[in-house]
Amino acid sequence: MKQDPFWLYFIQRLSLLSIASFTKHFLLLLLFFPERIFAKILCHARGKNRKIFPAFTQFYHDLVLNLKQWEPPGAVPEQGKGVCPMQHGSLRAPVRVFMAAVLLCLSFLAAPKAAAAQLQDVNGIMLLSFDSQQIVSIGNQTSGRCSWYALRYARTILDGKPCSGSGMWSNGAVWSAAGYYAYSGSLSGCLSRLYEELQAGRPVIVHLKNTAVSGVSKHTNRVTSYEYHLSGSGWKEVNYPHIATSSTYGHWVCVVGISPTADPENLRESDFYALDPARVSVNGTLAVTKLLDGTIWTDNSPLKVAA
Incomplete structure (x- = not known):
């Protein structure tokens, strides 16, 4: 790079x-x-x-x-x-x-501060409050910069205005420049922290790895499962395969939502929804992606949380 x-x-x-x-x-x-x-x-x-x-x-x-x-x-x-x-x-x-x-x-x-957003029901998905057009205006990632785009989405939600990302990239995302810091732990610890941060109104940046799935004709190695496109009548579900950039670097997404039926005592990765830099904008429409179980990279800097 x-x-x-x-x-x-x-x-x-x-x-x-x-x-x-x-x-x-x-x-x-x-x-x-x-x-x-x-x-x-x-x-x-x-x-x-x-x-x-x-x-x-x-x-x-x-x-x-x-x-x-x-x-x-x-x-x-x-x-x-x-x-x-x-x-x-x-x-x-x-x-x-x-x-x-x-x-x-x-x-x-x-230092950049985390101004809390609020979880709200958006057609059956509990999402942090943000202007979808601001996220769409940032657009999808350029090659190799998923971490930087995820960071920009997070700061856009916290600041209430589109984040240019100036000063937040130096051969990789400069997390501290945007007020984000590492959190590591077991899978259950990461899921609990994800839940707590969303309840507090703060988006979380998550590091994903490939995992093999069955029942698909191609692209068995994925980092996310279903994609949801926002429309006037609700969410349109699309089974779109998102592939990690590599087994070495994985893929970064910005988690902004949770299923309303999620059990805080028995959380799974598939309870959470993210802004995936690979596809946040589909022909000018906001898209969120459902995480896939078995993909949070607990051994390799799994979470970045707001200060």
Whole structure:
């Protein structure tokens, strides 16, 4: 698989920075950048051209790096201290504690959050509430990017607007960039977590593997079974074979629904419905897919759940 160039990844990551995230990174610079080096850079640059680095440089150097009372431009420095008086100071402990507390708050503001949707009955399937046209507008996956598309569907549901996926791909889905993190466990544990997340209004991204099915004339190895196309009169059931990309990588889908008859104490994979990146749009119509028993890849990062 061809890897995106570094400069494109850098621009994508930069585009994700909110004001809170930018402020957080700026404070990190103030806290941890070697102060002596920064002071020397500022003093050297200001010494070369005072017009380029005016009073703000003196303000930053004296107040932030040295924590001394700032003197207005033109003030005469104390004898023996020169143009750059402080070369050995560092931020005092109380200020560092305060800035660390601000960073913690900004970290919560800057990270993508999971805004809960609600389960609702859509013609006999309990689905999370979302705008089907927003999902259709994202469309079906391009080759090899099922994980990225599943992540985009999930964030679209949580955010209430189509997700472009910018900054969420780097030779594979960047889960944390969208506020999703790994969950591993036994099959029963995964099914219980799936149920809990849907009840809380959050879509789950699931890793599927091939499994053999009987009673079909071709494509016996599948990752899902029936597909349902939404129409004005309800769901149209289609037995469409979805094939995993390979036995090495499997296939990623975004689980968004559950059968109304599912028993929380005896859950099966076939109780759940997903937006399958291979086919969420069929001629402009939303399609959801019923999972097939025996396909959740419990040995290989089975679930990605929202923070």
